[in-house]
Amino acid sequence: MSEQEKLRILIADDEEEIRETLREIFTEDGYEVTAADGENSVLQGIRAGSDLALIDIKLGEDNGIEVLRKIKQQFPQIPVIMITGFGTVSLAKEAFKIGAHDFLEKPLRLIQVRTSVRNALEGVMLRKQLRRNAGGVVKPVIVSESLKRIYEQAARLAYIKEPVVVNGPSGSGKDLVARFLHFEGPRAQNPFIVTNAASLPPTLAEDELFGHEKGAYTGADRLREGCFEQANGGTLFLDEIGDMDLNIQAKLLRVLETGEFKRLGSSSRMKVDVRLVCATHKDLEELVKQGKFRNDLWYRINAFVLKVPGLDKRKEDIAPLAEHFLRLMCEELGIEKKFSPAVLEELSKMEFPGNIRELKHLVARLAVYTDNVEIRVEDIPGRSGNINPVQGTVEQSESGIVDFKAAKISFERDYLRKALRASGGNITAAARAIGMAQSNLSRKLKELDIKID
Ligand SMILES: Nc1ncnc2c1ncn2[C@@H]1O[C@H](COP(=O)(O)OP(=O)(O)OP(=O)(O)O)[C@@H](O)[C@H]1O
Ligand SMILES: [Mg+2]
Incomplete structure (x- = not known):
């Protein structure tokens, strides 16, 4: 161990x-x-x-x-x-x-x-x-009181069968909460099946949820088990339930009430034991008012709603999350990086409309693009007149003079483009011509977002 x-x-x-x-x-x-x-x-x-x-x-x-x-x-x-x-x-x-x-x-x-x-x-x-x-079921980072409360509630809900709605803005961690509900409970040994209600047109959604018999329709050349059947004994995670078609909603309600459904093309009903967890970034109550979400379904699932707050409401989670993601990146890439204390402070002040996912992507970029072991505030794209190596934009200071780092990068980009052109786009040849290791040149090209054409 x-x-x-x-x-x-x-x-x-x-x-x-x-x-x-x-x-x-x-x-x-x-x-x-x-x-x-x-x-x-x-x-x-x-x-x-x-x-x-x-x-x-x-x-x-x-x-x-x-x-x-x-x-x-x-x-x-x-x-x-x-x-x-x-x-x-x-x-x-x-x-x-x-x-x-x-x-x-x-x-x-x-x-x-x-x-x-x-x-x-x-x-x-x-x-x-x-x-x-189950792969990728990460232990969540929980620091803020509001997230602690959510996970404490989830720890209790993991043990009951009632449906749970996980609501929150995009990238706030709804998926992770849904997995926690499953893997912390008695159903953990059984399947955790995920399906996304937004990505399927109504006809396919029915097939996806309930499956079909062989020959149920033209092209149905073999029996297919739907998500409910696959999730038997476990959990069905219905993502983006706010985007589900109204007819499918009615069918879903029926399964929730009876625990039974029919495969398409079948005359007999099947009984399953499935715990439903739904997620949405939309306000379901508002959708009910607009007639886009069925009232009766909402009443059937709304006893337990977990509202995951966006990062703007729990800024104290930003620094520990950033350190967590940096640790993961370093392990994955086999590199060593750390944040300067000022970076963590700066990140904690920043806005992340894409929430944790956006923060994770930013940390990944910082880990990959920063040359030094220590990541400093200047390395954060868009901070203190620096260059954004991803978009390749150079920001000028008010005096009109581009700072040294930006100028250096601008020179490097021109220089390397010329070197590549001179060697007909061959990286090995270009590296040899300018006396640089090929691996360094490749990394530099990536960093400067130079495409080889
Ligand atoms: N508390 C946390 N600790 C560590 N990582 C987290 C935490 N919350 C979310 N993440 C990570 O952040 C990323 C986005 O989270 P997740 O996919 O759960 O968001 P979501 O709310 O389902 O987003 P969407 O609305 O786009 O479906 C994932 O990589 C997830 O593992
Ligand atoms: Mg999600």
């Missing part, structure tokens, strides 16, 4: 000796261990990231059973093992009813604690494994 993937255990007991003994044992077993001695430190520890909690029923002033109740309300996916020095059957029953994973009596036997922990973590590891296999 790599350092990064260590599973995290929280141990809460008001007896320091037990806490420390357990800490030692589990640290030695390769887990990352946090200790807590009361309700506040337990909830804090779990919020900071724990995969499992071991909690004594007696926690000083606090009651471990109440702490268990709070954990199960706020973080239902975390298994909790209760420990008690005075076990009674009714206490154990109560703990299990609230959702405890196991109930251990003191004096603790090492083998018993280890087995219980291992069992509890099995499900956690499986979920993590699946998340990795």
